[in-house]
Amino acid sequence: ILFTRSGCPWCEAQRSILRHFVQRYGWPVKEVSLDTPEGERAAVRFSIDFVPAIILVSRSGDWVPVSAGVVSVSELEQRLYWAIKIMQGQQRPEQFLLYDFEKGTPADPLSILTTLKGREER
Structure with missing residues (x-):
């Protein structure tokens, strides 16, 4: 639309x-x-x-x-x-402007959140 x-x-x-x-x-x-x-x-x-x-x-x-x-x-x-x-x-919507090759890299907001979450659990 x-x-x-x-x-x-x-x-x-x-x-x-x-x-x-x-x-x-x-x-x-x-x-x-x-x-x-x-x-x-x-x-x-x-x-x-x-x-x-x-x-x-x-x-x-x-x-x-x-x-x-x-x-x-x-x-x-x-x-x-x-x-x-x-x-x-x-x-995910958080990855809207992310190219496929950037997934899992520091450019990926979900990758950063996963890394930070892992640090908190230690």
Whole structure:
């Protein structure tokens, strides 16, 4: 879902970028305007405070925030990849911006927490 508001130049930029994404992948994208009562309710439901904003919603109704502000197609691809991994339980939200090769390294927040927990138990 792409959240927008009328008169928002950044929303128009994100809309244009999403058109390229949709042409490339054929994913359905629903646009929700915060200018409508329905849009305002959706913004509250999904904790949207900033436009443009994109969230990924699964068929089961689970959702993950993908972006707030304008993102490029390549950044959108990467963020959707991470969001899908979170939805599938392969990655935790704390690791959202973590590349696979960084898991278990000092760059991984969960790795650091595990290390600190191990020290506390000694």
